[in-house]
Amino acid sequence: MSTSSTPARPSATPPAGPGTPLDRSVPLLEVRGLEVSFRTAVGEVQAVRGADLTVYPGQAVAIVGESGSGKSTTAHAIIDLLPGTGRVTGGSIRFGGRELVGLGRKDVERLRGAQIGLVPQDPMSNLNPVWRVGTQVDEALRANGFTGSRADRSRRVAELLAEAGLPDAGRRAKQYPHEFSGGMRQRALIAIGLASRPQLLIADEPTSALDVTVQRQILDHLEGLTQDLGTAVLLITHDLGLAAERAEHLVVMYRGQVVESGPARQILADPQHPYTRRLVSSAPSLASRRIQVAHERGAAPATTARAGAAGSSATTAVGAADLLAHHAGEAEATPREAIVVAEHLTKVFPLRGGGRGASDFMAVDDVSFSLARGRTLALVGESGSGKSTAANMVLGLLEPTSGTVRFDGQDVAALDRRQQFAFRRRIQPVFQNPYGSLDPQYSVYRSLEEPLRLHKVGTPKEREGRIRELLDMVALPASTMRRFPNELSGGQRQRVAVARALALSPEVIVLDEAVSALDVLVQAQVLELLAGLQEELGLAYLFITHDLAVVRQIADAVVVMRQGKVVEHASTDEVFDSPREQYTRDLLAAIPGGGLEAEAVRG
Amino acid sequence: MPETPHTAGPAATAGPARAPRTPRPGQEHVARAADGGGLGAVDAVSTTDAPAGFWREAWRGMRRRPLFWVSGAIIVLVLLVAALPDLFSATDPRSCVLANALDGPTGGHPFGFDRQGCDIFSRTMHGARASVTVGVLTTALVVVVGTLVGALAGYFGGWADTILSRVTDIFFAIPLVLAAIVIMSISRDRTALTVALVLASFGWTNIARITRGTVMSVKTNEFVTAARSLGMGRTAILFRHVLPNAAAPIIVYATVALGTFIVAEATLSFLGIGLPPSTVSWGGDISQAQGAIRTNPEILFYPAGALALTVLGFIMMGDVVRDALDPKARTR
Numbered sequence: 001m002s003t004s005s006t007p008a009r010p011s012a013t014p015p016a017g018p019g020t021p022l023d024r025s026v027p028l029l030e031v032r033g034l035e036v037s038f039r040t041a042v043g044e045v046q047a048v049r050g051a052d053l054t055v056y057p058g059q060a061v062a063i064v065g066e067s068g069s070g071k072s073t074t075a076h077a078i079i080d081l082l083p084g085t086g087r088v089t090g091g092s093i094r095f096g097g098r099e100l101v102g103l104g105r106k107d108v109e110r111l112r113g114a115q116i117g118l119v120p121q122d123p124m125s126n127l128n129p130v131w132r133v134g135t136q137v138d139e140a141l142r143a144n145g146f147t148g149s150r151a152d153r154s155r156r157v158a159e160l161l162a163e164a165g166l167p168d169a170g171r172r173a174k175q176y177p178h179e180f181s182g183g184m185r186q187r188a189l190i191a192i193g194l195a196s197r198p199q200l201l202i203a204d205e206p207t208s209a210l211d212v213t214v215q216r217q218i219l220d221h222l223e224g225l226t227q228d229l230g231t232a233v234l235l236i237t238h239d240l241g242l243a244a245e246r247a248e249h250l251v252v253m254y255r256g257q258v259v260e261s262g263p264a265r266q267i268l269a270d271p272q273h274p275y276t277r278r279l280v281s282s283a284p285s286l287a288s289r290r291i292q293v294a295h296e297r298g299a300a301p302a303t304t305a306r307a308g309a310a311g312s313s314a315t316t317a318v319g320a321a322d323l324l325a326h327h328a329g330e331a332e333a334t335p336r337e338a339i340v341v342a343e344h345l346t347k348v349f350p351l352r353g354g355g356r357g358a359s360d361f362m363a364v365d366d367v368s369f370s371l372a373r374g375r376t377l378a379l380v381g382e383s384g385s386g387k388s389t390a391a392n393m394v395l396g397l398l399e400p401t402s403g404t405v406r407f408d409g410q411d412v413a414a415l416d417r418r419q420q421f422a423f424r425r426r427i428q429p430v431f432q433n434p435y436g437s438l439d440p441q442y443s444v445y446r447s448l449e450e451p452l453r454l455h456k457v458g459t460p461k462e463r464e465g466r467i468r469e470l471l472d473m474v475a476l477p478a479s480t481m482r483r484f485p486n487e488l489s490g491g492q493r494q495r496v497a498v499a500r501a502l503a504l505s506p507e508v509i510v511l512d513e514a515v516s517a518l519d520v521l522v523q524a525q526v527l528e529l530l531a532g533l534q535e536e537l538g539l540a541y542l543f544i545t546h547d548l549a550v551v552r553q554i555a556d557a558v559v560v561m562r563q564g565k566v567v568e569h570a571s572t573d574e575v576f577d578s579p580r581e582q583y584t585r586d587l588l589a590a591i592p593g594g595g596l597e598a599e600a601v602r603g
Numbered sequence: 604m605p606e607t608p609h610t611a612g613p614a615a616t617a618g619p620a621r622a623p624r625t626p627r628p629g630q631e632h633v634a635r636a637a638d639g640g641g642l643g644a645v646d647a648v649s650t651t652d653a654p655a656g657f658w659r660e661a662w663r664g665m666r667r668r669p670l671f672w673v674s675g676a677i678i679v680l681v682l683l684v685a686a687l688p689d690l691f692s693a694t695d696p697r698s699c700v701l702a703n704a705l706d707g708p709t710g711g712h713p714f715g716f717d718r719q720g721c722d723i724f725s726r727t728m729h730g731a732r733a734s735v736t737v738g739v740l741t742t743a744l745v746v747v748v749g750t751l752v753g754a755l756a757g758y759f760g761g762w763a764d765t766i767l768s769r770v771t772d773i774f775f776a777i778p779l780v781l782a783a784i785v786i787m788s789i790s791r792d793r794t795a796l797t798v799a800l801v802l803a804s805f806g807w808t809n810i811a812r813i814t815r816g817t818v819m820s821v822k823t824n825e826f827v828t829a830a831r832s833l834g835m836g837r838t839a840i841l842f843r844h845v846l847p848n849a850a851a852p853i854i855v856y857a858t859v860a861l862g863t864f865i866v867a868e869a870t871l872s873f874l875g876i877g878l879p880p881s882t883v884s885w886g887g888d889i890s891q892a893q894g895a896i897r898t899n900p901e902i903l904f905y906p907a908g909a910l911a912l913t914v915l916g917f918i919m920m921g922d923v924v925r926d927a928l929d930p931k932a933r934t935r
Contacts, residue, residue, distance in 0.1 A: 027629060054629035249630045262632025272634030395832055424834035431825035439826040441657050441847050451833045484656045500829065 028096060028232050029055040029078070029200055035090035036070070036077050047073045047086065049256040054249075055232050057199065060223070062235040062247035062264075064279070066519035070256040071236050072121075075202050078234075079116050080108045096199065114144040117198035117231075119222075121205040123185035127177040133188045134173025137161060137195060144196035164191035165221045183214035190222060194231065201226060204236045211382035211546065212590040219246060238519065240283040241549075241593020244268050252276050282524035283593070339508055339540050340371040340394055340427075344403035347389050363389040365564035366403070371508065374534065376541040378551040378572070380587070381561035390561070391510050391544045395429055396420065407508075425455055428501035432513035434493040438485040444471075444496050445481035451503040470499040474529060491522035495529065502533070512544045527553055549591045552576055560584050664927040671923040677916030684728055685735035694725040696883045705899055717888070717902045718895055726883055727905045733884035734913065736795045737802070737868040742861045744803035749810025750846070750853060756811070757818030758841050768815070775808040780870055787876040798877055802867050806860070813856055817849040824848075851928035859921035862914035869910055885910045 031053035037046045048070040055061045065071040076082050078093055078100065093100040095116065100108070112118075120126040127136060137157045146153065154173070161169035164187040177185055186206060193201055203222065207215035223246060226233050237243050243250055244264040251261040252275070259273040271277040347364040364386040371377040379387040392398040394405050396412045405412040407423060415423055431437045438447050448467045452458060458466065468478045474495040485493055494514065501509050511530070515523045531554060533539060543555055551558055551572065558575045560568040560583065568581045579585045626632065665671045684691055694712070699721035706716045714723035756767035782805045783798075790797060821827070822845050830840045871877030872886025880887055885906040892903035 025627070030629065052629075054627075056627055056630075249626070257635060260632075260634040262630065262634075263626050266632045270632075272632070276634065397828065397831060421834045424832060427832075429829060429832050431828065433825055437825040437829060439824075439844050439848065443656060450830070450835075454833055454835055486657070486660070497829070504833075 024057050026057075026097075027054050027094075028057045028059075029053070029234070030094040031074070031078070031091070032094075033091035034074060034077060034088065034093060036073050036082065036086055037089050039085035046089075047256055048077065050091065051251075051253065051256075051258050052261070053251055053258070055200065055234055058227075058230045058232055059249065060226070060233045060235060060247040061249045061251065062237055062243035063251045063253055064237060064240050064243045065253035066238055066521065068255075069253040071238075071253045072204055073256075074253070075204055075234060075236050079112050079118060079202065081112075081118075113140060113198070114196045115198050115200065117193035117196070117201045119186075119189050119193040119201065119203040119206045122209055123182050123189055124209065126189055127180075127185055129177050132174055132176055133180065134158075134161070137173070137188065137191050140192045140195040146196070160191040160195055161188065163225065164188065164194070165218075166191075181214075182210050183218060186210060186218055187221075190218070190225075194225065194229065197229060198231060200232045200234060202234045202236070205238070206235075208238070212548070212592075213382065213586050215592075216590040239592050240268075240279050240520070241591070245593045252279065278521060283520055337373050338370040339373045339408055340542065341406040342370070342390070342394065342403070343368050343406070345390060345393055345400050345405065346402045347386070347393060347398065348401045362564050364393070364400075367559075367561070367564070367566050368403075369559045369566070369569060371540050371542055372556075373507065373540050374538045375557070376534065376543055376555045378543040378545060378555035378558045379561060380545055380548055380551055380558055382546055382587075384563065385561040386564040387544050387546075387561050388512055391429075391512050391542060394542060395427060395510055396423060421455075425504040426506050427508040427510065428504065428506040429510045429512060430494070430497050430501050430514040432516055434490040434497070434517055435485075437497045438493055438500075440485050442484075443481065444483050444485075444488075447485075447496065448481070448500055448503055451500060455504055457504070466503070470502055473502060473533065474499045489522075491518050491526060494518060494522075494526055498526070498529070498533075502537075505537070506539070508540045508542065510542045510544070513546070514543075515550060516545060516547060523550070530554065548587050560587065661924075661927040665923055668923050668926070670919055674916045674919035674923060677912060678920060681731055681735060681913045681916060685731040688725075688728045688732060692722070692725040692728045694722040696721060696725040696729040705895070705902075714905050715901065717891065718899075719891070723902060723905050726888055727885070727909050729883040730885040730888055730906060731909065731913070733795060733872070733878055733882055734865045734868055734886075734910065737798050737878075738861045738865040738917075740795065740799035741802045741806060741864040741868075742857050744799060745807045745810055745860065745864075746853065746857050748803065749807040750814050752807070753811035753814025753816075754818050754841060754846060754849070757815035758822055758837075758845060760819075764815075767811075771808050771811045771815075774805060775812070777805055779805045780867055783867065783871055784874065784876060787871055793877070793879050795878065795882075798868055798871060802864055806864065806867075809860070810853060810856055813852050814849060817852050818845055821845050821848045855921055855925040855928060858924055859918050862917035862921075865910065865914055865917075 031051060034048055034051040034053075035046065036048040037044045039045075051070070051074050053061070053063070053074070063071040063074060073082065073086065076086075077088050078095070080100070080103070082088070088101050091101070095111070100111070103111075127133065131139075134154065134157045137160055138153050141153060141156060141160075146156065148156065157173050158170045161173055166172050166184060166187050172180075172184075177188075180188065190206070193203075206222070207218050210218065219242070222233070225231075233247075235243060235247055244267070247264055249262070250264045250267050252259050252267065252273070254273075254275045260267060260271065260276045267276060268280060271280045345364055345367045346362070349361045349363055367386070367390055369377060369379075379390060381387045389398065393400045394412075396405070396415075399413060407427065410419075410423075412423065438444075442450070445464075445467060448470055449463055452463045452466060457463065467481055471478055471480055476492065476495055476499070480488070480492070480496070485496070488496065494517075497514075498509075514530075515526050518526060527550065530541065534541060541554070543551070545551060555572045557571050558569070559566055560575070560581070562583055568575060568579065568584045570580070575584060576588065579588060699716075699719045701720045703716040703720040704718050706712075706720075708715045712722050712724060714727065717723055717726070752767050752771060756764040756771070779802065783801050786801045787793065787798070790801070818841075827840060827844055830844055835843070868877055869884070869886030869889065872884045873890040875887075875890065877886055878884045888906040889903060889910070892899075892906065895902055
């Protein structure tokens with residue numbers, strides 16, 4: 001959508017702001033030596049330590065960093081929206097030649113929205129649910145001095161929404177946020193951010209909560225729009241690939257410091273700081289090949305950090321090692337034997353208040369796949385594709401409406417109580433949310449002991465030995481067993497969850513978005529760990545994810561799902577090298593930074 | 604800060620549409636020198652601090668609050684008085700000498716005498732037992748019944764929820780004190796236990812509602828699904844994982860409710876349908892004192908003050924406990 005449809009009106013350009021004659025060679029935003037700290041119970045905590053940043057008019061700049069790196073804090077300091085006890089303790093922020101640090105509240109408010117716009121992170125919570133979308137755009141207009149009649153305003157609101165890419169904007173403006181999809185809400189937020197034609201738009205993880213294909217559309221649109229309007233964009237993101245693709249200048253932050261900055265291509269091709277190097281090498285969207293350990297069968301065991309695990313498992317008192325060795329051997333002998341076979345799986349959820357059966361929801365529709373021992377099958381799809389529902393049926397947690405899941409030849413739905421209890425030992429899940437997957441009141445020891453105790457494995461002493469061994473397998477020190485989940489980071493919790501899943505020596509692990517909530521480096525670490533464990537224990541993984549980039553690193557075969565149906569089922573190489581279906585191609589194209597890969601490798 | 608300017612490699616050829624060939628001033632490729640500490644492990648576990656579970660953490664948060672110590676002191680004092688009133692007053696609260704009626708404070712009788720010539724200090728001390736017994740007993744009953752009903756409704760859902768929730772709603776609609784008045788006025792046997800039973804049978808609804816809501820949200824957690832995948836039974840999951848994680852709001856409500864049940868008991872005794880006059884209680888004494896409120900307000904002051912202080916103690920404690928168990932609810 002271009003701005004040509006916008007009638008020329010004074011409001012389209014901001015009223016005489018700083019640096020009104022847009023001299024493109026003079027920086028629009030200059031941050032020098034910025035320091036931000038938060039007051040907490042344990043004293044001052046420095047969140048940003050001496051950050052430098054330069055943005056020219058009309059330019060796209062990205063701040064990249066993991067959670068807690070200070071990237072959002074830096075952005076919020078610029079528009080004086082630091083939460084709670086945060087405050088700028090040093091440095092300067094110059095915008096259009098004017099110092100912003102120490103500016104009065106009134107002046108900052110005049111600046112916010114009018115000259116610096118913000119597109120916040122979470123489209124679900126950043127629109128007020130009790131107001132119409134149009135009213136909220138209108139509010140942004142009025143707050144920034146748009147004068148005009150009611151009719152003028154509502155026309156302008158419709159224009160802005162149309163410009164942000166909402167079809168049928170006039171009608172949409174009268175709707176409430178809950179009637180919008182996530183992507184549409186994000187478009188409305190973009191319309192609000194750009195309502196007063198700011199010179200700088202800060203986009204804080206604008207698409208992280210959205211599906212990849214929607215993400216791509218919205219970023220494309222935002223890029224075109226800001227280019228047309230000549231708005232500079234400061235993009236905050238955790239995704240290096242996305243940043244490199246969308247911005248010409250990158251600023252990499254780590255633990256509150258800018259560790260590296262420069263032209264995007266140069267940083268990708270020639271990272272200097274060790275952190276950046278690690279980030280470039282582990283970004284799933286940039287790393288192209290499968291983590292190799294899992295397939296070098298017969299070769300030397302995994303060369304991961306935890307080489308000691310194999311040794312210690314030999315000393316196990318529970319006898320698990322024998323069991324594990326047995327599994328591994330089995331996988332070796334018949335590597336292609338299917339352990340999980342889903343045939344024509346269908347799950348229908350009756351919708352509430354939908355009348356008599358008329359509006360039943362087909363979550364999973366005639367899905368078939370098979371998972372071979374010791375291999376990884378990825379179920380890929382966007383939200384609502386039915387992938388998690390399918391996973392729950394494989395786990396036997398959800399009864400299929402029709403179709404069957406066979407585990408080692410047995411129909412899972414037909415198991416009696418005792419058989420089902422035995423079945424549970426052989427297949428275990430790991431879930432997405434590292435904050436919800438462990439009982440916060442259980443110590444790590446108790447969480448890991450629970451499966452053993454429940455299945456009456458070993459004496460208390462043997463169980464403790466097994467717990468030490470499990471912690472070792474997931475590369476956590478034995479002292480972790482006395483910790484509680486709230487003392488562990490997301491990656492550590494997820495490793496404890498993996499250890500719990502391993503406790504009963506299962507043959508299959510269902511990983512339901514198990515690494516999706518983790519920072520890139522931690523994600524890479526957990527993926528590597530999983531690959532190593534697969535090699536060592538002959539595990540089969542059913543890997544549920546929305547992220548095709550990760551799939552390439554871990555899976556042997558891929559099932560692409562959309563709206564409950566299987567779109568494509570092929571080996572990972574086939575899917576990535578020669579996708580047959582348009583939808584798969586769309587998904588692949590939407591991987592941020594996908595197009596950069598070849599160049600980065602060449603560089 | 605040591606910064607090493609870095610000379611660019613071959614100029615980027617196919618940059619994004621807006622990329623200039625050479626970086627502009629302030630945007631050159633620079634990297635901070637890797638500091639000695641390096642990156643360390645991506646994700647290391649702290650092995651130094653003492654481990655801190657949920658309850659231990661809550662305790663740490665609580666004991667830093669002065670309010671916790673103030674309300675704790677009040678509660679301990681009240682409990683001590685209730686358990687061993689003779690320790691505080693050697694005078695028998697029932698041995699009243701009419702000659703002393705309405706006399707002011709004298710040696711050994713710091714609060715003076717009421718209209719019957721009874722020692723007010725002694726009566727105030729001995730009255731604590733009735734209030735505290737009814738309060739604690741009612742709260743215990745309410746927590747057991749309310750938690751059970753709420754947990755069953757919230758955890759199992761479906762028909763169980765429909766029936767239990769409607770029953771809860773019906774009881775919720777009946778005013779606690781009004782219902783107690785009706786029942787107590789027709790009951791012959793009036794002991795602390797009967798008062799507690801009557802109060803509890805109409806006072807459990809709030810806990811049931813709180814528990815139901817909390818249980819419904821706790822049961823969606825992934826650790827519950829994980830326990831199911833381990834083959835743990837539904838009831839075992841309820842007691843081992845769901846209820847312990849739903850306990851915090853129940854404890855908070857119970858602490859505050861204890862205070863309100865004490866008030867309810869005093870109300871009933873004041874109306875003459877709670878504990879019999881032979882039992883020394885604050886409510887009964889307040890009732891006795893109301894006739895003399897214009898001439899001798901101090902007679903009313905002591906039992907009423909004791910009652911207010913006790914209730915205040917429990918309510919303040921409830922506040923502290925809530926802050927400690929649910930940091931999100933903190934206003935500061």
